[in-house]
Amino acid sequence: MSFFKKIKEKLTGTSESVSVSEKFKDGLSKTRNQFTSKVNDLVAKYRKVDEDFFEELEDLLLQADVGFETVVELMDLLRFEVQRKNIKDTAGIQSVISEKLVEIYESGDNSSNELLVQDAGLTVILFVGVNGVGKTTTIGKLAHRLKGQGRKVMLAAGDTFRAGAIDQLQVWGDRVGVEVIKQSEGSDPAAVMYDAVRAAKNRGVDVLICDTAGRLQNKVNLMNELQKVHRVIEREVPGAPHEVLLALDATTGQNALIQAQSFKEATNVTGIVLTKLDGTAKGGIVLAIRNKLKIPVKFVGLGEKMDDLQPFDTDKYVYGLFADGLEQEDKNELN
Amino acid sequence: MAFEGLAERLQGTIQRIKGKGKVSEADVKEMMRDVRRALIEADVNLKVVKDFVKVVSERAVGVDVMKSLTPGQQVIKIVKEELTVLMGGEQSPIQFAKKPPTVIMMVGLQGAGKTTTTGKLANILRKKYNRNPLLVAADIYRPAAIQQLQTIGKQLSLPVFSLGTDVSPVEIVRQALEQSKVDHNDVVIIDTAGRLHIDEKLMQELKDIRALKEPDEVFLVVDAMTGQDAVNVAQSFDETVGITGVVLTKLDGDTRGGAALSIRSIAQKPIKFVGMGEKMDALEPFHPERMASRILGMGDMMSLIEKAQANVDEEKAKELEEKFRTQSFTFDDFIDQMNQVKQMGPLEDIIKMLPGAGKIKGLENAKVDEKQMGRVEAIIYAMTPQEKTTPDIINSSRKKRIAKGSGTSIQDVNRLLKQFEDMKKMMKQMTNMQQKGKKKMKMPGLNSLFK
Incomplete structure (x- = not known):
């Protein structure tokens, strides 16, 4: 069974997943159109799979911020596969490309894309990341999502540094209709977390989502502060935080890898939310992050509305990037 | 990594x-x-x-x-x-209107740092250019964006014009421009909402704001960490709104910042400022050469110099220079100087900042011998005050005593005395050179600390 069929089956298996994939496709359409049209151009331009073809494909991926090392690795895999399967012309190569991309992304690591929410008791989710990546907005969207699943959600305004950050989270809290635990600007974020965890326990909250101030990963003091926040949560709720989500701006280039590494060292990041994927940026660096640091992407942000947060699905992500190409291949095969 | x-x-x-x-x-x-x-x-x-x-x-x-x-x-x-x-090219300062108010528009993607930069820019305009800026809160979309600008305005004691979130940004700006005339603000900085460059509706809004009064500057605020997409962003904003310059933010991170080069060569617009931190005075002029070094990962001599400046006591440095010139440099000064260098942090870090340090043979793993520094210290502390100021009097029996007192050998003492003499000679040459007009920061004596 060819790759696209597997994906199609997955996507059309239930009606719900279709609508989700439509949404995903919508948000990614700009990205995808640009990318797949390029892939199609490429396929049309080079009928044969030769060095020129590989070179142009390489350029295409580099421009998606996939990064030098990963691209080189992918090209090696592809060359090998093309030789092994004796692929001569470019029709049909798309599925091989996407298969290999998924392979690199997962690379034998089976950590889940799913958000870990405890069946019973309090689940604490900590958000971390550099400045301006969309932590607070994502928290609002995630709160909406979890509330929609019938859970009792509470937010902790741990960004006591940036002007207006507490107000921003409060607006989201009001919008979604969940309680926000906050102190005044400039107070100790660890103290806010302590309060919030206590309040969450007392009020029988299912999920506590903690906001933190954006910080550049090379600021040692601020990273120490984050560790302290982490420690306080850990002490108050054994096993918490159950998820530490790194918000990552899809427009970020190769520095994202260093971000992921530093935040992982400080707070043991368990997943990534790839934000602002509704722009033209592709966020290709997540491939390298998963491959090297074993941190999976759990959600993608596709806009500023409350329901613009979607769970990440590797196949769908790749499908989103290659949809047009795959559909074309589908027709060809039927003929 | x-x-x-x-x-x-x-x-x-x-x-x-x-x-x-x-x-x-x-x-x-x-x-x-x-x-x-x-x-x-x-x-x-x-x-x-x-x-x-x-x-x-x-x-x-x-x-x-x-x-x-x-x-x-x-x-x-x-x-x-x-x-x-x-x-690089010419470093162009801010363009001011011949007839006030000067209008500056801040545009960019979400989360690039427009609001923070608006505050920093206003701060510079008031401090360095002696202007009286009015900040305009035209971001009605992001929750609490207006509060953010108001908080910043309060911090800086600068007026912020806002009409809440129910009035259109175009109308807000129109009224702000009128207000500026009443209040005699000679600069108006408009903080617009972050938007995707492919969002046609919101890009049109920027055009409409622009049409109210031709702005003197339209600054595209770009995150220094931006990847390949920087080109698309710069191009779209330039084509639809027309930008006059770029502010590169979050450059105090550890990104190489290649986006600077991409934007510069695609949009052909100068980078006017760089954001170097979250404090309100952390906005600096752009230095092309520093940026070039940074992109190439070639060590950052300027940061080193700045680090030195931050840690070295200006007064002490002047005193020291005087001593170099008059040849009255003593072992006490030597210790002083060593301590200052130490304050700058682990020496290995400092060496890493030296351009080309990685290339010098033997230096890549030449750990600076901090022990050696300790030995030097011990020898000096074992000297009498008189010996420290006039080392010439140190004869062989004094040497023996110093070696014993510091737990080193006579050879070690001899080596230090010789280095000290060499240093003095070198300083004399250097100070002469400096007086001929070459102003350079030197750290004499560092050599002797490398094995």
Whole structure:
């Protein structure tokens, strides 16, 4: 069974997943159109799979911020596969490309894309990341999502540094209709977390989502502060935080890898939310992050509305990037 | 997992070339592969990289590299020169309107740092240019964006114009411009909402604001960490709104910042400021050369100098200089100086900042001998006050006593005395040189600390 069929089956298996994939496709359409049209151009331009073809494909991926090392690795895999399967012309190569991309992304690591929410008791989710990546907005969207699943959600305004950050989270809290635990600007974020965890326990909250101030990963003091926040949560709720989500701006280039590494060292990041994927940026660096640091992407942000947060699905992500190409291949095969 | 800089990348190739008599065209080609990779890993847009490599190759294949004794260095030099040229050009200050108010629009993607930069810019305009700016809260979309600007305004004691979130940004700006005339604000800075460059509706809104009164500056605020997409962003904003300059934010992070080069060469607009921190005075003018070094990962001499400046007591430094000149430098001063250097942090970190430190043979693993520093300290502390000021009186029996007192050997004492003499000589030469007009920061005596 060819790759696209597997994906199609997955996507059309239930009606719900279709609508989700439509949404995903919508948000990614700009990205995808640009990318797949390029892939199609490429396929049309080079009928044969030769060095020129590989070179142009390489350029295409580099421009998606996939990064030098990963691209080189992918090209090696592809060359090998093309030789092994004796692929001569470019029709049909798309599925091989996407298969290999998924392979690199997962690379034998089976950590889940799913958000870990405890069946019973309090689940604490900590958000971390550099400045301006969309932590607070994502928290609002995630709160909406979890509330929609019938859970009792509470937010902790741990960004006591940036002007207006507490107000921003409060607006989201009001919008979604969940309680926000906050102190005044400039107070100790660890103290806010302590309060919030206590309040969450007392009020029988299912999920506590903690906001933190954006910080550049090379600021040692601020990273120490984050560790302290982490420690306080850990002490108050054994096993918490159950998820530490790194918000990552899809427009970020190769520095994202260093971000992921530093935040992982400080707070043991368990997943990534790839934000602002509704722009033209592709966020290709997540491939390298998963491959090297074993941190999976759990959600993608596709806009500023409350329901613009979607769970990440590797196949769908790749499908989103290659949809047009795959559909074309589908027709060809039927003929 | 930081990426290797260009200098390290070129190491291998240079090593191979070193053994050969000549540098072939193939060698240059190989070096250019390293250059290409270094630039891509620094997030320079691929198209820009390609054009750049072509230009540099043409120059490198020419005479200067082939005849050069150190081709690697020569290539790096050419690369850096070209990069600086591409990025630099004239440093244009802010354009002010002939007839006030001067209107400055801040535009960019979400989360680039527009609101923070608006505050910083207003702060500079008031402090350095003696202006009276009005901040306009035109971001009605992001929750609490207005509060953010108001908080910043309060911090800086600057007026913020806002009409809440129910009035259209165009109307807000229109009324703000009128207000500025009433209040005699000679600069109006408009903080617009972050938007995607492909969001037609919101891009139209920027055009409409622009149409109210031709702004004197439209600054595109760009996150220094932006990857390949920087080119699309700059191009779209320039085409639809028309930008006059760029502010690169979050440069106090550890990103290489290749986006700067991409934007510069695609949009052909100058980078006017860089954001270096979250404090309100952390906005600095752009330095093309520093940026070139940074993109290439070549060590940052300027940061080193700044670090030194931050830690070295200005008064003490002047005193010391005077002592150099008058040759009245003593062992007490020597200790003082050593302590100042120590304050700058672990010496290994400082050495890493020196450009080309990785290239100097033996230095890559030459751990600075902090123990040696301790020994030097011990020897000096074992001297009498008189010996410290006039080391000439130290004879062999004094040497014996000093060695015993400091737990070192006579040879160690001798070595230090000789170094001290050499240093004094060197200082004399240096101070003479400086007086001829060469102003350079020197750290004499550091040499003696390397094994």
